[in-house]
Amino acid sequence: MSRLPKLSEQIQDVSDPRDFLRTKLPELVDLDTLLRCHICKGFIKTPVLTPCGHTFCSLCIREYLNRELKCPLCLAELRESMLRSEFLVNEIIASYVGLRSKLLEIARSGPDGTVPHSDTSLIEIAPGDEGAHELSGDDDLQIIETRRNRPAKRNAEIVLMPSKKSRRDSEKPGISSMISKSKSPALPEDSAECPICQKHFPLEYLQRTHLDECLTMGSLGAAAKPTSPPKIGKASNETTVSVQPAAERISEPSVSANTTHSNRYLESGQKQGVARLAKLNFSSMSMQQLKSKLTSLKLSTIGSRQQLINRYNHYEMLWNSNFMDSIEPLEEKELRRRLASWEATHNSSEGTLRKGNISKLLNKNSTTRIKDFKTDRFDRKGWILAHQQEFNELLEEARHNLAKANKMKYSASNQDEVEDAEQAESHPNSISCEKGEIPSNQLVVKTEEISTSSQGTTGV
Amino acid sequence: MASLPKRIIKETERLVSDPVPGITAQPHEDNLRYFQVTIEGPQQSPYESGVFQLELFLPDDYPMEAPKVRFLTKIYHPNIDRLGRICLDVLKTNWSPALQIRTVLLSVQALLASPNPNDPLANDVAEDWIRNEDAAIAKAREWTQLYAK
Ligand SMILES: [Zn+2]
Ligand SMILES: [Zn+2]
Ligand SMILES: [Zn+2]
Numbered sequence: 001m002s003r004l005p006k007l008s009e010q011i012q013d014v015s016d017p018r019d020f021l022r023t024k025l026p027e028l029v030d031l032d033t034l035l036r037c038h039i040c041k042g043f044i045k046t047p048v049l050t051p052c053g054h055t056f057c058s059l060c061i062r063e064y065l066n067r068e069l070k071c072p073l074c075l076a077e078l079r080e081s082m083l084r085s086e087f088l089v090n091e092i093i094a095s096y097v098g099l100r101s102k103l104l105e106i107a108r109s110g111p112d113g114t115v116p117h118s119d120t121s122l123i124e125i126a127p128g129d130e131g132a133h134e135l136s137g138d139d140d141l142q143i144i145e146t147r148r149n150r151p152a153k154r155n156a157e158i159v160l161m162p163s164k165k166s167r168r169d170s171e172k173p174g175i176s177s178m179i180s181k182s183k184s185p186a187l188p189e190d191s192a193e194c195p196i197c198q199k200h201f202p203l204e205y206l207q208r209t210h211l212d213e214c215l216t217m218g219s220l221g222a223a224a225k226p227t228s229p230p231k232i233g234k235a236s237n238e239t240t241v242s243v244q245p246a247a248e249r250i251s252e253p254s255v256s257a258n259t260t261h262s263n264r265y266l267e268s269g270q271k272q273g274v275a276r277l278a279k280l281n282f283s284s285m286s287m288q289q290l291k292s293k294l295t296s297l298k299l300s301t302i303g304s305r306q307q308l309i310n311r312y313n314h315y316e317m318l319w320n321s322n323f324m325d326s327i328e329p330l331e332e333k334e335l336r337r338r339l340a341s342w343e344a345t346h347n348s349s350e351g352t353l354r355k356g357n358i359s360k361l362l363n364k365n366s367t368t369r370i371k372d373f374k375t376d377r378f379d380r381k382g383w384i385l386a387h388q389q390e391f392n393e394l395l396e397e398a399r400h401n402l403a404k405a406n407k408m409k410y411s412a413s414n415q416d417e418v419e420d421a422e423q424a425e426s427h428p429n430s431i432s433c434e435k436g437e438i439p440s441n442q443l444v445v446k447t448e449e450i451s452t453s454s455q456g457t458t459g460v
Numbered sequence: 461m462a463s464l465p466k467r468i469i470k471e472t473e474r475l476v477s478d479p480v481p482g483i484t485a486q487p488h489e490d491n492l493r494y495f496q497v498t499i500e501g502p503q504q505s506p507y508e509s510g511v512f513q514l515e516l517f518l519p520d521d522y523p524m525e526a527p528k529v530r531f532l533t534k535i536y537h538p539n540i541d542r543l544g545r546i547c548l549d550v551l552k553t554n555w556s557p558a559l560q561i562r563t564v565l566l567s568v569q570a571l572l573a574s575p576n577p578n579d580p581l582a583n584d585v586a587e588d589w590i591r592n593e594d595a596a597i598a599k600a601r602e603w604t605q606l607y608a609k
Contacts, residue, residue, distance in 0.1 A: 014466050
């Protein structure tokens with residue numbers, strides 16, 4: 001299959017479950033859908049579970065709960081204090097996300113097996129992957145005894161295994177830290193591989209900035225794109241080792257990634273020492289009290305009362321998501337940095353509403369104030385100039401894909417599967433609507449897994 | 461490109477590449493949060509064979525906040541007022557960020573298929589509808605012929 005043009009790679013970075021629709025593995029549409037947040041549509045980041053059994057990104061659901069005290073999926077009553085983190089889901093998703101582009105590549109390869117660098121079909125590769133996973137699981141259980149028997153394999157892991165986790169491990173008790181302790185010495189000091197885009201970055205940069213962008217904020221590939229100039233430029237200045245040629249990675253089962261995620265999961269647990277930030281009743285607080293509260297959190301006290309309130313509210317959300325939910329909490333310093341970048345785009349003087357996390361993305365370019373869209377202050381000209389061409393390209397690309405998809409539909413050998421997958425994906429939406437059940441029970445009109453899972457509980 | 465939320469790009473791409481039958485939605489070239497929408501009147505409804513123009517706007521807090529949708533084409537319907545505003549719970553109290561542009565437009569289409577005069581927005585229309593449904597439906601047909609061509 002021919003190499004896709006650049007822009008469509010960007011669109012792929014805004015990945016969609018339907019990427020798997022017309023591949024050899026359309027079944028993956030379902031899995032890919034399940035691992036996504038129904039608020040932001042991205043892969044769930046720092047998953048939290050509700051009592052009604054639904055899972056969202058910690059930040060997405062916390063932000064929503066500032067507006068409505070109900071579950072977005074089933075409308076059951078919900079409060080922030082009811083949320084529980086799901087470390088296992090976190091690692092499953094991270095593991096999948098790390099594999100996804102590889103899966104897609106394999107699933108898209110031609111019927112003659114035109115995968116670059118190998119003639120392996122997925123069917124052959126999958127058991128290998130699984131085997132590797134099981135092996136590493138065994139390692140963990142048998143602790144260190146067997147480890148020395150396979151130095152070569154470990155070495156391979158060492159090189160690929162980036163995270164600061166392994167350094168932290170030395171301070172931690174527990175099975176996996178005993179294993180990883182022995183790995184640490186061989187780690188390239190400051191370079192680490194992003195589990196998502198598999199590019200190498202300076203460790204600190206990866207953790208502080210890149211991972212976040214790559215995973216959730218995923219600013220449309222700007223971060224994840226291997227060719228993205230600023231990030232890579234920065235990375236290559238500081239990166240010491242580029243571990244493996246990309247081509248080799250394709251055939252190599254991601255042993256290291258599995259181990260990392262398993263380890264992270266094993267090490268996860270109740271965090272200590274950091275208290276939840278409370279919601280404040282601002283109406284009973286003086287300006288002075290408000291300021292001293294912010295000061296105690298090392299936050300700025302500049303701005304109007306409303307700005308201070310917004311600042312606290314947003315920080316409280318970042319804080320609680322980070323320290324209550326995250327498997328690997330960031331430092332306060334980093335939270336303050338995120339607060340600042342949020343404020344740069346949201347907390348303007350007239351802002352009285354709490355602004356969406358998502359809209360933060362709108363405004364990397366501070367000259368374009370999306371926030372003022374509805375007012376005359378919005379710089380429409382600038383906005384158009386900045387984005388129209390890209391957007392036209394996007395639409396062009398979408399049409400192109402549609403045409404291509406239609407063509408493929410007829411030539412595809414696995415036509416049945418394709419159609420099944422299509423039905424699975426689009427049918428539930430249209431069915432419930434076309435039957436006209438809508439006005440009384442709108443929330444049935446959602447994607448597949450919702451309608452099945454919420455049927456029992458929906459009491460709209 | 462990095463400045464548009466991922467979710468909006470995703471939805472837009474999908475709306476264009478995989479349109480809902482009977483519904484089109486195109487982002488306005490001046491404003492990528494503003495969509496020009498057409499909905500075909502559902503079969504066996506008084507709006508059959510009509511094509512209705514709507515506008516849809518994604519507020520900057522979308523998806524925390526519901527999209528704003530309004531009919532531009534004149535329509536005789538108990539849940540749609542003279543300004544084209546729509547009485548539809550998913551656009552108001554029952555909005556959930558788990559919904560999306562697609563599902564909202566499907567709901568609007570479904571509302572055309574099943575007008576609900578007991579939850580009216582246009583009171584006079586709803587009264588007509590309750591008092592004499594046949595006449596109201598005839599009038600809705602007539603308006604469809606007049607305005608939604
Ligand atoms: Zn989310
Ligand atoms: Zn729920
Ligand atoms: Zn990355």
